[in-house]
Amino acid sequence: MSGGAWYAWVGVALSTLGFFGFVVHRHLVRRLLAFNIMGSGCFLLLVGLAGDGRAIDPVAQALVLTGIVVAVASTALALVLLRRWYRVSGESVLPEDV
Amino acid sequence: MNPLPWLVALPLTGAILVFVLPGRWRAQVSLALLVPVAFASLLTLAGVLSQGTQSHVLGGWLAPLGIGLRADGFAAGMAVLTALVATPCLVHAAFSLRTKAAREGFWPLAWFLWAALNTIWLSADLFNLYVGIELLGLAAVGLVALAGSAQSLAAAMRYLLVALLGSLLYLLGVALIYAALGSLALADLAAHGAGEPTVLIAVVLMTFGLLLKTALFPLHGWLPPAHGGALTPVSALLSALVIKASLFILVRLWLTMGPGAMPVTLAWTLGLMGGGAVFWGGWMALRQTRLKILVAYSTVAQIGLLFLFFPLVTGTPIAAATLAWDGMVLMLAAHACAKAAMFLAAGNLVLAIGGERIADLNGVCRFRPFSLLCFGIAGVSLSGLPPSGGFAAKWLLVQSALASGQWIWLPVLLGGGLLSAAYVVKVLASALVEGPVSDRFKVPSLPLDLSAFVLGCISLVLGLVAHTPLAWLRAGGPFAGGG
Structure with a gap:
């Protein structure tokens, strides 16, 4: 297995693990961490598949950099909302029934 | 001068500009900015109609590293629809927002929302669409949280989680397509x-x-609390435009590959989910006791009608597919105007009675007839009564279902209309009953009622003049020859 394919498979494993954690957990910090793991898996998959057997691909790198910026921004917003929700309600999970 | 980059640059500049301005100027500057942004949208549409599909390469950097913008009839039409719907919503916001946080926080987020929407309409590659939909999600979540209550925070948090999961799944798809094709351009x-x-x-x-x-x-569980619990102009923007953006990307994907290339099973799954949405959303709307949550469930139902497009366009004769395209696009436009009008009118009624409960509407017809009239006009289009845009769209979808032999969608289209008529009438009936002897109704200012009225009238007139905008929206697309 070439290096790129190895990274791609690790990426698939991380995304699956992250997806599983995101769906199973209720605690909001855990869900946020799961989202970040899933995101890292996606980025690894993107770079791994693009670099498979070819020279290093600048486009894939640029895409992943943009993706990381987006993920950091989303995580920051989620943390702000989470802290506010915790202060208002004293809960770290969402009310399940609407 | 090519207006395409301005469609993205102007709202983006507006967002940053109003963010650095002191809070009390933000509304005025935003209202002034509406003019050039709406003008750029119209200019884009005019360009597409006179010279065909427009494109622009930002900064002269060619793909794959650079970002290309592209406008066909569908994209330009959506940009104009955005301006058409967002303008009354922003006017409403300028007059209706009361708390300091809402008055100051709304404007930068609303402009970011607009920039994201225009990015999505004009994107020519899958990754730019990803960035657009992420920016859209973040701005929308911020707007939902602006209401400030515990419920709206929970709704915003749930919305954010769903939006993040959705965009990561989208990104996974982007990674796979890049690996397979070595390009992200829609053309490739x-x-x-x-x-x-x-x-x-x-x-x-x-x-x-x-x-x-x-x-x-x-998958709709997050929508009613987020749309129903937000500030009124935010609800209108979210229900009218934001959910259409992800649908727009889906339609783009589907048609780019050619409807024939897509699996029929997947198309039918989408159609059946849409059918479920029409009945479940309509039924839930009928059971609500709070006005804005009722309108939010009506959005769940109407989204379902839009998804009937997929089975009607996949593996069907070109005549049926063209009818389905026209019906879907018209439904999209009519729903955007009617739902924005209905949310604004519902917000005005809530303001008048000082509460959310539908039962408290008793007597409102005597004291606030104009606010109620706006709600009714929007209801006419949503339940698909002639001559509204909603009626013409359903008519086209019925024609398409008949032409392709897919009879199964007829009960969905007709039953959905009946259900929407039922929940609109439920609200009107409650408002027409003489209430407890009380005239303690607050008076929404005239611009609030007018913004709802204008949007309602557009959705109504859309049915009469549908032919021309439909021809515009077909320009440059796969159905350009039909009609």
């Missing part, structure tokens, strides 16, 4: 995508992610 996807198994897996992942963001039944 159109040329080489069909028949590639990797691309098919990618499209299924992306479809699932986009369905989460569009809130198609049974």
Whole structure:
């Protein structure tokens, strides 16, 4: 297995693990961490598949950099909302029934 | 001068500009900015109609590293629809927002929202669409949280989680397509995508992610609290435009590959989920006791009607597919105007009675007839009564279902109309009953009622003049020859 394919498979494993954690957990910090793991898996998959057997691909790198910026921004917003929700309600999970 | 970059640059500049301005100037500056942004949208549409599909390469950097913008009839039409719907909503916001946080926080977020919407309409590659939909999600979540109550914070948090999951699934699909084709341009996807198994897996992942963001039944759980609990102009923007953005990307994906290349099973799954949405959303709307939550469930139902497009366009004769396209696009436009009008009118009624409960509407027809009239006009289009845009759209979808022999969608279209008429009448009936002897109704200012009225009238007139805008929206697309 070439290096790129190895990274791609690790990426698939991380995304699956992250997806599983995101769906199973209720605690909001855990869900946020799961989202970040899933995101890292996606980025690894993107770079791994693009670099498979070819020279290093600048486009894939640029895409992943943009993706990381987006993920950091989303995580920051989620943390702000989470802290506010915790202060208002004293809960770290969402009310399940609407 | 090419107006395409301005469609993105102007709202983006506006967002940053109003963010650095002191809070009390933000509304005035935003209202002034509406003029050039709306003008750029109209200019784009005019350009597409006179010279065909427009494109622009930002900064002269060519693809794959640079970002290209492209406007066909559908994209330009959506940009104009955005301006048409957002303008009354922003006017409403300028007069209706009361708390300091809402008055100051709304404007930068609303402009970011607009910039994201225009980015999505004009994107020519899959990754730019990803950035657009992420920016859209973040701005929308911020707007939902502006209401400030515990419920709206929980709704915003749930919305954010769903939006994040949806965009990661979309990103996974982007990664797979890039690996398979070595390009992310929609044009390359159109040329080489069909028949590639990797691309098919990618499209299924992306479809699932986009369905989460569009809130198609049974993935709609986040929508009613988020749309129903937000500030009134925010609810209107979210229900009218934001959910249409993920649907727009889905339609783009579907048509770029050619409807023939997509699996019929997937199309029928989308159609059946849409059918479920129409009945479940309508039934839930009928059971609500709070006005804005009722309107939010009506959005769940109407989204379902838009998804009937997919089975009607996949593997059907070109005549039926063209009718389905016209019906879907008209439904999209009519719903955007009618739902924005209904949310604004509902917000005005809530303001008048000082509460959310539908039962408290008793007597409102005597004291606030104009606010109620606006709600009724929007209801006419939503339940698909002639001569509204909603009626013409349903008529086209029925024609398409008959032409392709897919009779199964007729009960969905007709039953959905009956259900929407039922929940609109439920509100009107409560408002027409003479209430407890009380005239303690607050008076929404005239611009609030007028913004709802204008949007309602547009959705009504859309049915009479549908032919021309439909021809515009077909320009440059796969159905350009039909009509």
